[in-house]
Amino acid sequence: MQRFWDDPVSWEAAGRYALVALALLAVVIVFVTYAIYFERKVIGWMQFRQGPNRTGPLGLLQTVADVAKLLVKEDTIPAKADKALFVLAPALAFIPSFTVLAVIPYGLNLPFADLNVGFLYYVALSGVTTIAIVIAGWASNNKYALLGGMRSAAQMISYEVPLVLSVVGVAMLTESLNLRDIVLRQEGYFWHWNVFPQIIGFAVFVVAAVSELNRTPFDLPEAESELVAGYHVEYSGFRFAFFMLAEYVYIYAIACLTTILFLGGWNAPFPQLDFIPGLVWFALKFAFIVFSLFWIRATLPRLRVDQLMGLAWKALLPLALANILLTALGIEWLG
Amino acid sequence: MSEGERKRPDEREDDVSAASAGEQRTGALEDGVSAVNIGERRSGAPKDGGSAVSAGEKRTEAPEAGAAATGAGTSRPEAAETAADGARTEPAAPARRKETEEEKAARRKAALEAREAAKAAKAAAAAQDAAAQAGSPGAAQAGPQAASPGAASAGPAGAAAETNEPPPKPPSPNQPRLDRAVQLLRELVADDAVESASINEANDHLPTLVVRKERWLQAARLFRSHEELNANYLRNVTGVDYETHMEVVYHLLSLDSGHNYAIKVRTDRDRPSVPSVTPVWETANWNEREIYDLLGIDFPGHPDLRRIMMPDDWEGHPLRKDYVPLDPEV
């Protein structure tokens, strides 16, 4: 769809853009709806429970009902909150989460915006969400929210460094930051995928990505048992829904990104399985990553703040740097 | 029933003098288990008069016992106390008692329940040497509970000077420990540190000491640090409102030897105050706050004496017997 860029400026073209964007929005919303459902189901099953099963057949409408409830709920703003910022924060968290999706290629012929710095674009925009979380924590005028916001700022900034550095190896191999090129570089079967030459980078990326998502075991900004709900403790109704939505859209984005950067995007793992369309492969890998995130959430306890920082700066950063060095040496010696 | 008792303390003095005449009534227990004693006595050798005498003796033996002074033949602590106080001043210990229908009921029941309760009493006394029972079973059964605290109690006149036990009682296994503790307190704290000392036989022969309030802090330090006593663990602190006075009970334990002690410190009821032992055992901290909160006993020396259970602006101290809730519905 890169060719959109070359289209003449016309109502027809604009209409097509809008349609495709809306279609993507619909896909993402459906994903978020069922990701939440799926997460609750998986975690339920892992805990001898059924998960949601009462709203709609098999509980399929549970999330729909939840969202509907959130949307019609009373919108409360604490009296002493900074109203402008309080209102701004959810939007600021939500908008970048959608915009980053523009650069994700789902198949060879299915890229949206084929930026040549696709990965940088992702990192840059997702950083805005951090600001939104800090703003939310501050504007709520609540001590728990403030602590959550502060934790979030420290955590997001710390983990963005190893996150970016861990991908440098991939970029060096590909000699591009264009996400489509990165997949094309992994053309072939599973032994061609970046995950093997970049195993250290992959490990660092996964840990840093989970942390960027604020999910267990790195969910300190909203650590329930300590900070009640962290930065969004004062939010309710649709403002809270926006934070929730942003979180799950980022899961979507990170899962896509991991698939693209390390798992060969839409490529089939074995030559025998080539007949299955690339989009299906993409979806499968994507689903596996999402499942892993839920699985981790069902199992692991939470880190402590100092350990979190220690992990980022003392373990992940050196590893990421070592990975760059090794990649460079590898390229130099093995070609 | 309890309301009636509430009023009693006022008339206490009269009661005391009045009751002194009626010593025969000492056995006037209400009914049930305690009533057994009467039944036993009645069926046993001693007639009423005789039993009264023995009960009177027991009472004089047990001035420290507070509620434990069962021998006073009373089920009401203020009466027990009165009796005990009386005992200290005049050896002919008075007992005031409402005889009336309660006792009649008791008598009626006594025949029925005597056997069961006697068995219970026997079991309670079982810890004592069998010899004593064999020697005088009737006597042993007549008032085992009363006798047991009294067994090792200090002298009647409140001198608390001798801790030797009256001859008929066999020594408790913990008697030497009690004696030693008393001796140590006398030597190292002050001559008058111990008001009385006894063995609480029902409670695994627990050595029980009543320590003078003024000496309590020193005594506590001694208990904590003396290598023989070495009571390094404070199990429990309880405040009790006996309506005539307040009492704080400390249960001490030496984790090394496994020895237990119970220490009681008495204080008057109008301005109750007991020195805090929080500097000695940290455990006392919240316990004393709780006692302050619920009973209103002051603990000078406590680092942070505030209410702990009730709201800060609560009026009164609920566990006091004369507490009247502001709103009776609550």
Add this chain to the structure above:
Amino acid sequence: MKGKGIVKGLGVTLKTLGTPKVTYPYPDVPIEMPDRFRGIQYFEPDLCIVCNQCARICPTDCITLTGKPNPDPEKKGKVIDTFDINFEICILCDLCTEVCPTEAIVMTNNFELAAYSRDELFKDRDWLYANNRNIRKDNNNIGAPQRGGGK
């Protein structure tokens, strides 16, 4: 090695993913309570001899009852007139059924008491009489040696 414990933990949760679930669809399928379950009392007015024992033993004073002279002049004693249990404060401790000499008040296995108003929790003798399903069979087991109990 680091991470072994985490992997082991992940294994346990993954294993659980496939095990049978233990939850049950409660409001759709009623829960069968064991016979001894202490639920809302059932009251049989004809058996009551107005001995007041239940009201006296009640630790929370939630039982109030009044009797009236037996309408049948042939018989002595009283019969029950009103009998109310306040389920706001009843703790279903089983003591009233334990002391009842005639088993006029017994426990049932019903436990659903939720109501929108506190007033609805004040149950009178008719309501308690109508609560006649799932009545407990064995009511006053205290101390009684049971046939075949245990082993």
Add this chain to the structure above:
Amino acid sequence: MGVIRTEELLLNVGPQHPSTHGVFRIIVKLDGEIITEATPVMGYLHRGTEKLAESLNYTQIIPYTDRMDYVSAMTNNYVLVHAVEKMMGLTVPERAEFLRLIVMELQRIASHLVWWGTYLLDIGALSPFLYAFNDRERILQLFNELCGARLTYNYMRVGGVKWDAPEGWIDKVKAFVKSMYGKLDDYHALVSGNEIFLSRIKGVGAYDAETAIAYGLSGANLRSTGVKWDLRKNEPYSLYDRFEFDVPVGRNGDCYDRYVVRMEEIRQSLRILEQALEQFPPEGETMGKVPRVIRPPAGEIYVRIESPRGEIGCYIVSTGKAEPYRLKFRRPSFVNLQILPKLLVGESMTNLVTILGGIDIVLGEVDC
């Protein structure tokens, strides 16, 4: 750096907070995330049990003890009836005593399971809570069959127990004990080796034996420092002197040791249960000879037993009436909690939760 002015943050944790296990409140002063001062506030669940008891007879008090430490109601039942029995010199039939011991040990397991699940939840793991409650549910089911309630049992009576074991119950307990060993291994596999979890609790909230004794700690809180003091062994009550079991102790007195001690206690309880179920008398009375109206002789008594949380004591002053003149419970949670402010200073907000959870309190008992 002196140019940046910082101020302490006064944070009110509780009484409504996910990790205070009820309605406990701590006012903490924070410097950043480091606690400089902690002031516990309690009493939100104070129901005046001791005051109420003064107007109730002993049988009526038993349901109230259920509600003190509602996670371990059986041991509360026991401490009261045991005190009264001791005062009256009653003997309890062996079968009843066995039943009491079995339910108390089951209760200890159930209570430790609740602790384990909620502790892990405090630390951020979701699943252990459900795993623990799944197995606890089986114990509650057993209790439900035995005495008709799942939480507030009102099972024990002065002189015996209310119900004899129903048919097949003993076999069910046996089956449970057998399967619980395997479950315990699962628990260990699930979290005990988890590096994140270990790094969260190792070395956190440590104190030495001397401090523990000075603060009157009991139960696992005391044993984690290496003091081998278990009332079941040191001052045996009930039938505990008939069974073989070990008293696990720790060394460093930190949260990790407390964790290990409690987990091991579950195993030891299972051992006790195995032996008790083996020796369970096939027949016999479950209620001793007790006067119709329970009137302990005038006097006083302090008895103590080992509850899952430590030494629970009962001090009764009786004047020979059917109601106690004064009834005081020594609640282990209340006493153990005293050390909290001392432990918290210098720790982070995250460790507040870890340490508080590690002490294992039940608010019904703290506030009584």
